[in-house]
Amino acid sequence: MKRTKILAALLCLALLGLSSAGAQTKMTKPRASEVVIVARIQVSPAIDDDFFSHYAAFETPYAKATVDRKTWKDGKPGETMNLFMKDKGIIRSEQSVFNGGYLSTDFGKLGEVSLGKMNIPGNREIELGYVRVYLDDNAFFFFDVPIERKIVVPQGVNYVYLGTITCTLADEYFDIAHLARSDEFDGAQAYLNQVFGPRAQLVRVNLQELDVKKK
Amino acid sequence: MRRAKRAVVACAAAVLAILAMSCASAPTVPYNYNKPVEKTSYADPSNSVLVYGSARGVDAGLATFLTGSVSVVGLQLVQLNPKIAPMVITPARDGVYFFTQPLPVGSSLKFFLFSSSTSQSVVTYYRGVQGQGPADLRLTKPGLLYLGSLVLCDQAYAKTHKLNLFAADTGSTDLYPVGPDKEADALKALLPKYRATSWEPVILARIKELTK
Numbered sequence: 001m002k003r004t005k006i007l008a009a010l011l012c013l014a015l016l017g018l019s020s021a022g023a024q025t026k027m028t029k030p031r032a033s034e035v036v037i038v039a040r041i042q043v044s045p046a047i048d049d050d051f052f053s054h055y056a057a058f059e060t061p062y063a064k065a066t067v068d069r070k071t072w073k074d075g076k077p078g079e080t081m082n083l084f085m086k087d088k089g090i091i092r093s094e095q096s097v098f099n100g101g102y103l104s105t106d107f108g109k110l111g112e113v114s115l116g117k118m119n120i121p122g123n124r125e126i127e128l129g130y131v132r133v134y135l136d137d138n139a140f141f142f143f144d145v146p147i148e149r150k151i152v153v154p155q156g157v158n159y160v161y162l163g164t165i166t167c168t169l170a171d172e173y174f175d176i177a178h179l180a181r182s183d184e185f186d187g188a189q190a191y192l193n194q195v196f197g198p199r200a201q202l203v204r205v206n207l208q209e210l211d212v213k214k215k
Numbered sequence: 216m217r218r219a220k221r222a223v224v225a226c227a228a229a230v231l232a233i234l235a236m237s238c239a240s241a242p243t244v245p246y247n248y249n250k251p252v253e254k255t256s257y258a259d260p261s262n263s264v265l266v267y268g269s270a271r272g273v274d275a276g277l278a279t280f281l282t283g284s285v286s287v288v289g290l291q292l293v294q295l296n297p298k299i300a301p302m303v304i305t306p307a308r309d310g311v312y313f314f315t316q317p318l319p320v321g322s323s324l325k326f327f328l329f330s331s332s333t334s335q336s337v338v339t340y341y342r343g344v345q346g347q348g349p350a351d352l353r354l355t356k357p358g359l360l361y362l363g364s365l366v367l368c369d370q371a372y373a374k375t376h377k378l379n380l381f382a383a384d385t386g387s388t389d390l391y392p393v394g395p396d397k398e399a400d401a402l403k404a405l406l407p408k409y410r411a412t413s414w415e416p417v418i419l420a421r422i423k424e425l426t427k
Contacts, residue, residue: 054301055293135344140327141293143345172295172323174345 029196030117030158037083037107037116038188038202039162041131041145043169047079047110052135071106072137079110080137084129084144085118102129113191124153127210131165143174149207159196160205161188181207259317260417264354266306266324267314267405268362269396272331275378283334286311287367287390291328295344296321296353311396312404317414322354326390331367340388349373350390359421361401363392399425 030036056077071080084102108114110133118126128147135141145167153160163181170177189202272285290313294302299321306313318324326348330339342348350362366373369384373391402422409415 048297051297051301055303058303132343140341140343142343144343171347172297173325173347173351175347 027115027117027195029200032158033120034117034158035120035126035153036159036192036196037118037126037128037151037162038113038159038192040111040113040164040184040188041081041133041167042111042164043079043133043145043167045169047135049078049136052138052141053077055138055141056136071134077136080134081107081110081114082132082134083107083114083116084132086127086129104132107131113188115192115195120153124155126151126153128162128207145176146179147207148210150210151205151207153205154203157203159192159200159202161185161202162205162207260358260414262357263317263319264322264357264360265314265317265405265409265414266352266354266360266362267312267401268350268365268392269311269394269401270313270329270365270367270390271311271394271396272333273366273368273372273378285331285333285367287329287365288332288337289328289330289339290326292324293327293344294318294322295325296323299323307405307408309404312401314401314405314408318354320354320357323351324354325351329367329390348389349392359402359417361398364394364396365390365392366394368393397425 027036072078082104083106084104086102105116105118107116120126127150130144130146130148132142132144135143145165147162147165151160151162164184166180166182167176168178168180169175183204185202185204192200192202270287270290272287274284290306290308292304292306292315294300294304299319302318302322304315304318304324306315325344327342327344328339329342330337332338350365352360352362354360367390368378368388370387370389370391371384372378373393376393399422402418402425406415406418406422409418
């Protein structure tokens with residue numbers, strides 16, 4: 001009888017474990033062949049979260065926002081992002097999406113230090129396309145912040161820093177009036193150490209113009 | 216043994232309850248797209264906008280003969296002005312014609328989804344909320360607003376009315392107001408739904424003005 005009780009308890013635990021298996025875990029340390037891209041994207045004026053949260057669960061015959069992306073790793077609502085790269089086979093992410101020649105990886109949240117992990121290609125060059133921002137994590141309501149730059153990952157480096165990209169919006173249609181880049185290296189380094197431990201060392205990289213012919 | 220069974224049942228019930236509670240925490244929506252807007256809210260032509268038009272696919276001669284005629288089926292708009300209530304708008308359809316409920320002045324509309332359909336396939340365009348396309352308008356003044364006879368095509372077709380299958384510019388695919396449909400016909404399509412409302416005289420006056 002005791003054994004049955006123990007079995008029942010185990011069964012419960014197993015079921016609970018299964019139900020929480022969907023919850024996201026923290027990013028693991030990059031391997032020698034992987035790189036973590038670190039940046040912070042912010043938008044001005046700030047996005048009206050309260051307004052867009054109303055669109056979180058609309059349902060129509062054509063679109064169901066309830067089939068959402070579920071990429072709120074901390075459980076707190078906000079604008080999630082994907083980093084799109086013009087490259088082949090460099091992404092190591094379960095949430096990678098193929099979109100018109102671009103591949104994407106999960107890229108954290110708008111306004112926070114974002115981390116995107118991927119494999120380092122053979123020539124160590126990564127062509128960054130754009131960051132897609134999903135309003136309130138809604139797969140239908142997104143806008144793109146263009147980056148259109150190439151980076152070269154130095155030898156022996158696993159964490160590269162792009163900077164803080166501030167995107168000024170012109171109107172409610174998310175047209176972009178102005179893009180600016182600034183440096184908040186210390187804050188990003190502190191966050192990186194918090195996530196990956198004290199040995200993680202961030203390195204600044206140059207953002208090079210994309211070769212138009214190659215594009 | 217029986218008590219053990221009871222324990223199993225109780226535990227299973229507890230787990231199911233926890234699972235059910237975790238599902239029940241989905242966010243609620245303050246509006247429903249298919250519920251008609253209350254007559255009292257936006258029903259007046261002096262403070263709201265009735266948006267209408269027509270939407271069709273490209274008529275491309277031989278290509279259309281091969282694939283079957285293209286029709287635009289799914290049309291969805293989102294309201295983007297944070298000062299106005301959030302809305303996902305699915306226009307009512309009558310053939311190629313479409314029309315919305317009366318919408319509040321100040322709304323910024325964006326077609327975030329549309330799909331074209333042939334006898335063989337349905338293509339759905341998810342466009343997000345960025346950029347103001349040729350059919351995406353701000354509702355600045357009350358009354359009737361005609362979006363035009365919209366055609367789902369790329370920019371080159373919108374300019375030349377010729378479909379080049381080998382140089383299709385999919386990036387610029389949008390609803391362009393270059394079609395052959397008449398505004399009066401669109402009004403006649405929506406008139407039955409607005410009979411005996413404050414909109415009827417406005418609609419009739421506009422039809423009269425157009426067919427003069």
